[in-house]
């Protein structure tokens with residue numbers, strides 16, 4: 177596993193704000209004037225399998241409860257839920273650049289999300305890019321020099337299509353970012369400790385990632401999806417020491433996270449959220 181050059185215990189810090197539990201980058205990694213957080217399941221109003229801070233509107237939860245949860249999480253971060261920008265997430269590698277024109281897409285209703293995309297990048301302050309996950313790999317990107325942020329959702333299908341690399345490409349193409357100035361965090365997601373896959377999926381990953389991604393444990397073949405995405409970001413030109421990988425496993429930590437693999441359907445979704453503070 178890469179990323180030994182940063183201190184895992186300093187990478188993400190847990191904060192409880194008005195009952196809402198969230199993870200933010202630790203002080204030594206935190207970019208200036210950028211909001212960046214990962215939600216947990218703590219502090220919402222949803223019931224049953226969505227207990228309690230479910231932020232996904234596409235999973236069968238009550239829309240009103242999800243809206244309230246989104247407002248609570250946003251308040252905890254000092255942002256407004258109506259300024260979220262949400263992609264539909266279809267396990268593709270499509271990433272688009274968003275502007276003021278997209279403000280509020282998918283923020284309070286699922287049918288207004290931006291269709292057919294799994295990644296978003298922006299240079300517009302005050303837009304909060306959001307991606308949903310419950311085991312899949314959330315990736316968040318930032319370039320403090322050019323002031324650009326990005327987000328991508330990598331399940332195993334999106335990872336095989338290099339959705340993280342496409343997000344980097346989009347930052348380079350749309351805003352002339354240099355990959356060497358881009359930082360990335362691979363957030364809480366299912367770890368290889370809990371992620372068993374079939375031989376067909378393993379074979380596809382072995383072909384693309386000969387080292388460090390496919391393993392073997394008592395119960396079968398394991399996949400390290402975070403490591404696969406990390407390798408792709410290195411291949412996209414990011415500096416190894418600027419790719420931070422959280423070792424938090426969504427399936428291991430039932431108190432903190434929803435996990436699709438552990439809980440089966442239906443279950444809730446966490447979000448990764450990133451945006452540029454408006455400095456005016």
Ligand SMILES: [Zn+2]
Pocket residue numbers: 366367368369370425426427428
């Ligand atoms: Zn685990």
